[in-house]
Structure formats: C-alpha cells, structure tokens
Amino acid sequence: MNNKQITVIVAIGILIAGFLALGPLYIVEEGEQVVVTRFGQIVTVKTDAGLKLKWPIIDKVHQYPQKILSWDGEQQRIPTAENQFIWVDTTARWKISDPERFYQRITTLTGAYGRLDDIIDSSVRAVIAENSIAEAVRSSNLINETKDEAAFIGDTGAVEGELGEEDSFRELMTMIAFDVQHDSIEKGRRQLSDLMMANAKDDVAEFGIELIDVVIRQIRYSDDLTEAVFNRMISERNQIAEAYRSYGDGRGRELLGQLERERETILSKAEAESQQIRAQADGEAARIYNEAYSQNIEFFEFWRALESYQRTLPNMDKTLSTDMEYFRYLYDSQGNR
Known part of the structure; x- marks a missing residue:
C-alpha cells in the first residue's frame, strides 16, 4: 500500500468520524414518537423504538410521548341551570394520536396543555350551565328508594314493640317523609362527564390529540349556596324534631289517659269488692248478734x-x-x- 492509498483511507476515516461527530444518529425510546423536520418542514415520523438516522445539522428531532397523559384543570365557579354557583374540579386523560398534526398545530406539550385548558374548561362550563345541580352532584336515583324508617329510626320494631301502636308510628313516618324525597335526575354525573368529553373530543382532534375521558373529580357548593343548604337542612331537622315532639306528646297524653282509665277501673272494682265484703261482714255480725240475743x-x-x-x-x-x-x-x- 503506497502513501497515496494511505492518505485516501485516512481522509475517508476523518470524514466518517466528522460525520458521526455531527450526530447523524438518534434513538427513539420505548413509549416515544419522533417527528423529524428539515428547515421547518416535516421529513418523517417515527413511532417504533430503535436507532434511527438523520442528516446532521439540517435535520431536527422532536420527541413526544406515546403514553397516556393526564390533564388537571383548575377549579371553576360555574352557575347551574338554577343559577346556583358550584365549584367544579375536573381531570382528563389524553394522548398524542397524530404526531405530524400535533407538530404542525401546537408543536410543544406546553402549548397542548394550554389548548386543553381552553377547550375542556369551556366544555365543562357549557354542560354544567345547561343542567341542574342535582344532575351534577348525583349519578342515580337510588337515594329516593331508601325507606323512610331506615332513614330516620333504624330499628322500628323496637318502637312498635314497646308502644304497640304501629298505626301511630306509620303516621309519624308520614309526617317526616318529606325529608327523604329528592328531585329525580335524568342524566347524572357520569353522563355529564361523557357529554363534556363528547363536546371537547372533536375540537382537540384537530390538534392531533385523542381525548380518552373527562371525569368530574370534585364538586362542592360555593359559600353562599353552602349556607343556604345548611339553613334548609336545619329547618328540615327542626320540623322532624317538632314532629317527634308532637308524636311524643300525643302518645304521652294517650298513655296517661289509658293509665287514668285503668286506675278508675281498678278503684271502682276495689270499691265494689269492699262494699260486698262490708255487706257480708254486716250480715255476719247481725247473724251473730241475733244468735247471742236469742240465747x-x-x-x-x-x-x-x-x-x-x-x-x-x-x-x-x-x-x-x-x-x-x-x-x-x-x-x-x-x-x-
């Protein structure tokens, strides 16, 4: 091998080393996807893991997660259909389904979270404002199927057994039955969550994002509504307490009347028996006196x-x-x- 050949080999080696030094290789990690751009234009999209090749300097690699991501929204104070304000806290799961469109429309994850904030928060406000507070809070009408006795007394058999007045007890349950009657719902909390996702899903799809679900994480009353609810609960409990007091007073008077009647019956019976005994004694005394007199x-x-x-x-x-x-x-x- 002459000097010229050696020189060529060395030159080729230097070129290869320089090329490698410029970074023509990149790695796509498991759970990642890559968009390669050249002068701002998308060249290729890689979704499978492995070692990949690009043109150094002129090609740029944009890495995005392939896994499911979480979005946590800020609590919002939203009016319901009755114009009653509640605080709603929502969360969602999403992923990048079209990395090419995602790069073209948003480019960064920070921008994606900003878009999700606007779209999902708007959907949440629209759905909550169109429905009643009961629809947002409850998921079923199971509460209306609760028995009155179980809701307030627990062991009705003990009361009925002691007093022996099932009709009176049933009347008391009728007096306080209003406390367990609630508005029936047609949709419920889960269906409202589905509506929120349906409203936002098409909008986020334009950015290469797939919305998996939207969940209402927490709902709480605003301060003014909380005070109104507490006042209503206090009023209802006072009515229940008054019903119990009225029931107790009535039963007390009934039992006292029954006691007085039994007392009068016992005294009358005792008086009759005493009169009978006195008559027998007087008769016996008279008989003895007559016998003594005749002797x-x-x-x-x-x-x-x-x-x-x-x-x-x-x-x-x-x-x-x-x-x-x-x-x-x-x-x-x-x-x-």
Whole structure:
C-alpha cells in the first residue's frame, strides 16, 4: 500500500468520524414518537423504538410521548341551570394520536396543555350551565328508594314493640317523609362527564390529540349556596324534631289517659269488692248478734248498754238525769227503774 492509498483511507476515516461527530444518529425510546423536520418542514415520523438516522445539522428531532397523559384543570365557579354557583374540579386523560398534526398545530406539550385548558374548561362550563345541580352532584336515583324508617329510626320494631301502636308510628313516618324525597335526575354525573368529553373530543382532534375521558373529580357548593343548604337542612331537622315532639306528646297524653282509665277501673272494682265484703261482714255480725240475743236476751241487752256507756260517758263532764230509760242499768243491775 503506497502513501497515496494511505492518505485516501485516512481522509475517508476523518470524514466518517466528522460525520458521526455531527450526530447523524438518534434513538427513539420505548413509549416515544419522533417527528423529524428539515428547515421547518416535516421529513418523517417515527413511532417504533430503535436507532434511527438523520442528516446532521439540517435535520431536527422532536420527541413526544406515546403514553397516556393526564390533564388537571383548575377549579371553576360555574352557575347551574338554577343559577346556583358550584365549584367544579375536573381531570382528563389524553394522548398524542397524530404526531405530524400535533407538530404542525401546537408543536410543544406546553402549548397542548394550554389548548386543553381552553377547550375542556369551556366544555365543562357549557354542560354544567345547561343542567341542574342535582344532575351534577348525583349519578342515580337510588337515594329516593331508601325507606323512610331506615332513614330516620333504624330499628322500628323496637318502637312498635314497646308502644304497640304501629298505626301511630306509620303516621309519624308520614309526617317526616318529606325529608327523604329528592328531585329525580335524568342524566347524572357520569353522563355529564361523557357529554363534556363528547363536546371537547372533536375540537382537540384537530390538534392531533385523542381525548380518552373527562371525569368530574370534585364538586362542592360555593359559600353562599353552602349556607343556604345548611339553613334548609336545619329547618328540615327542626320540623322532624317538632314532629317527634308532637308524636311524643300525643302518645304521652294517650298513655296517661289509658293509665287514668285503668286506675278508675281498678278503684271502682276495689270499691265494689269492699262494699260486698262490708255487706257480708254486716250480715255476719247481725247473724251473730241475733244468735247471742236469742240465747240470753237480758244479758245481751245489758252488754249492749255497757258498750254504749263506755263510748259515751268518757266524753261527758257532768251527767244530769231525770230517770231516763238509757241509764236504767245505772240505777239497777237488772235494769229496773
């Protein structure tokens, strides 16, 4: 090999080393996609991972994620169809489905998040403003299927068992049943989320973005609406408490009346039994007196007179007599005057 050949080989090696030093190779990582541009024009799009080749200096490589990305929106204070303001916090998932269009319309991820902010926030405001607060908060009408007794008492059997008044208890449940009646919904929170995504999906597709879903992460009442809701809840609970007090007062009066009737019945029965016993005792006493009288009439009259003296004379300070029949045994033990 002569000097000329060596010189050529060295020159070629230097050119190759210089070419490689300028960076003609690039790597597409797993989960990435690449848009290669030359003088601002798209040359090629690579979506498969591996080692790729480009023209150094004049070609630029723009790397974008192929994976699903998350978008978190700012909380918005939005009026509902009833013109009641609520705070709505939403989130979404998206990905770059057309990297060529994405580069042409947006170019950067920062620009993509700005577009998503405008489009999704606008869709959220439009959907919330067209629907009632119940549609935004609830997902079903299951709450209207809750039993009144389960909502307020829990163990109705214990109350009914103690009082034995199922009709009165049912009447109380009717008085407070209003508390578990809620407006029925036709769409619900999940369907509103689907509407938000449907409204925004076509708009973001123009930028090479595929919107996977939009989810209402949190809804809370504004301060003025919160106070109104609390006041309504307090008013309803006060009505329920008043219904319980009224029910208790009525049951109390009913039980006291029942107690008084039972007391009168017991006393009347006892009085009748006592009168009967007294009559029997008087009859028995009369019978004994008659038997004693018939056995010794004079002694019976003498004994009756002594019993009478024993009851009346101690109460007399002075006794003046004109030969009364009552005191005949005081004049003579035989009762002769």
